[in-house]
Amino acid sequence: MYVERASRLPGAVVWSRTVENPTAGPVLPDGCMDLLWNEGRLLVAGPDTRAYAPGGEPTHWAGIRFAPGTAPTYLGVPAHELRDRRVDLTDLWPTATVRRLHTRIAKSPDPAAELERLALERAAQTPAPDPLLRHLVAALDTGRPVAATADELGLGARQLHRRSLTAFGYGPKTLARVLRLQRALALARAGVPFAETAVRSGYADQAHLARDVKELAGMPLGELLGRAG
Template structure:
């Protein structure tokens, strides 16, 4: 088992930083953790050092050491340029690299020295936030990408030709700008954000309380949250079958298996289905 906590930034700009998080793994044997795409880039501190985790394009299994403690900072989709600078996020897609490869050895070493004095993951997360906040004055957000991500994150999505026209770009320019900023293109980003919205909609307490589709939720406690048919409608899928296909695509398992793993423990960092961080 593990304990995961996340909270909103208080120093770094919420416009670019989604959250800070910590994770404590209970002592015991190592195990494999399912990690699913979320469109985000994370800065992670662990006993493996400081690492930057790029946006995932497919589910993956990550080994987790018993007793490990981690802290992280998650950038909103398209906002990782605050850390990456001119380096395109597409170059880090599906990768986990040392922070020194992104910001240089000297900068990473200075941050590592401050983290060495941290009394636990919570203080480590605060150091990560202070580090990122200090980068803000020298960085100019891509307003076009921000608008594109917001449009693609809506349940109804946005057709690429109309979105490109609205933003004053060609479709090719829009694809390139979003791919460079996020790690993958607009169509894929929309699918990932819809998948993540479905996971949020499936949480207990979400939904209209109609009981729609509760028979598909798996077990007597299904009423604690909306059923799969309602989740599909809330998240913007055509129907429950569409939801099932997309969950298999992004998680590699059926919806009831994925949601059962999430119910077994708190939500994890990097869009994880249960219990661990990258």
């Protein structure tokens, strides 16, 4: 079972998930990074370029999912160093600091809410994320071409790529592809026919949509929708 709510941290989402079925739907690329609590461990989920399947024994997760491009500012680590990885927070922060946070969250009746409080504290202690990156996400999420978006933002291709690696973990073309996948999934889950979903979300045709979903999610779209949750 998965539940979520909007966070008090702008753009973030607070969530919890109990995985009881090893064949439950995978976690899909979404352009985001998460701070996680799982069975007594504090972890960071880096940006994904492929589906991640928790699997294994029944387990409970709590987390805060940061808006795309913001987590590296709060966590103090470039996103590309964590691409397609789940790492212990002790690999990123001093052990003594993480130990105190572990004790704090372990004592909380609501680990997800405690993670949110931690994220708010970090946001108050760090510079605000680059607003240019927020504009980049917004533009790409409407289907704007990467080159045109770079021109609108006043950035050269190399500079945009470098800043995207730091903020998102991959280049702007991969970010655009991930955002397009999420647009398509939202439409398909709402019952929009696959052919119409492809056109409305920016694919050349339904076959293009099918290929992209298979590559990023690891399974056909119909099977993916049937295993959501």
